[in-house]
Amino acid sequence: MTKLRISGLRNDLKQIEQLIKENYEESNTKINTTISEYRTDSIDIEQIVSILQVTFTGTIAITAILNTIINIQDKKKQSKIVDSEQQAISFDVETSDGNRVSLNIPTNINEIERQQYAKCIEKLIDNFLKPENRLFPENLYIKEQLNLEDLTIIQNLLFDLTNNLKNIRESIIQELTLDDQSTIFKFDLKTTDLVDLLLFSKNKRIYLVIEEAKKCKETFYILERENLFAFIEISDQIKIIDNIGYVRYEVEKLNVFDKLKKEILSLIPE
Structure with missing residues (x-):
């Protein structure tokens, strides 16, 4: 099971969740999503973090969901929005082999950062599927x-x-x-x-x-x-x-x- 923890503005998380559901509605990939809120400081009630949790089998959906987040941040950069809506989105992914990658995706993401994110996820997926770990000689x-x-x-x-x-x-x-x-x-x-x-x-x-x-x-x-x-x-x-x-x-x-x-x-x- 692959687990994603995505944190950011609640409106962003709702949009990401909706796009995930739309993109995989007719897919064979079954995806579970839940948005929760956590207080980071028991004294200050204003310190509330929204988390979108996503689970699915395999690794096929990781890249697509990451690209969805990047596209949302790109649209913010191109629009005239207030600073309070410019918050970065944290993207934490863990595959069932225990490997994990954490990324922080800002609104001012550049091409070099895009490539770095893509390489991190590609390496994570390769480790999950690497042939030397396979038990069976054939598929x-x-x-x-x-x-x-x-x-x-x-x-x-x-x-x-x-x-x-x-x-x-x-x-x-x-x-x-x-x-x-x-x-x-x-x-x-x-x-x-x-x-x-x-x-x-x-x-x-x-x-x-x-x-x-x-x-x-x-x-x-x-x-x-x-x-x-x-x-x-x-x-x-x-x-x-x-x-x-x-x-x-x-x-x-x-x-x-x-x-x-x-x-x-x-x-x-x-």
């Missing part, structure tokens, strides 16, 4: 079937997940009809396991124990890079269940899984 997506070596590697990855993710909770919403015929919705968290999680729907929202998820960080990265599964942290807010801290994730089955589903599911330990 799984172009294969008609998996060989024994491929199956063994995938089996080890799935074993790592089942060995570490012991307390998976699935969010369930039940519609209940009361005696007066009114309807209420009951939210519940049902215990589930990896087999149930991967056998059914295309996407599923779950809660993972914080410490268990940390143990699987490297495995999450490999599964995403190899286009098998994406474990997307869609909120960094901690939910306490039975005195244990959980974080909300979404699990997405990617192209290789969809193509080779039968073979991969046969590897999941019961």
Whole structure:
């Protein structure tokens, strides 16, 4: 999962969020966005920072979103606007392999800075995709079937997940009809396991124990890079269940899984 944290004027963030939604509305790239506000000084209520958080799988959207921000800043430079609207936009990106880049994009950006930003992002993406880190000799997506070596590697990855993710909770919403015929919705968290999680729907929202998820960080990265599964942290807010801290994730089955589903599911330990 790639995580972006973009900070700046709230109006700028709303515009960036809207453009992201429009650009990827019909795309296969699923993007989650949230705008939050944080107080940087508990005494001074005026010190409030707006943050746009963006999450998605892979690295394909990073460059496009950066260019969107640069274009917004360019338009400010070309317009006669007051100094209070000339604020720089901070762009912080972290890929699922743990690499991170932080950029500060002013309104008076020049061509040299543009090229520097582009090189930083290009290096980040290259590190994510670098061939020497790939587990599989060939791209799984172009294969008609998996060989024994491929199956063994995938089996080890799935074993790592089942060995570490012991307390998976699935969010369930039940519609209940009361005696007066009114309807209420009951939210519940049902215990589930990896087999149930991967056998059914295309996407599923779950809660993972914080410490268990940390143990699987490297495995999450490999599964995403190899286009098998994406474990997307869609909120960094901690939910306490039975005195244990959980974080909300979404699990997405990617192209290789969809193509080779039968073979991969046969590897999941019961």
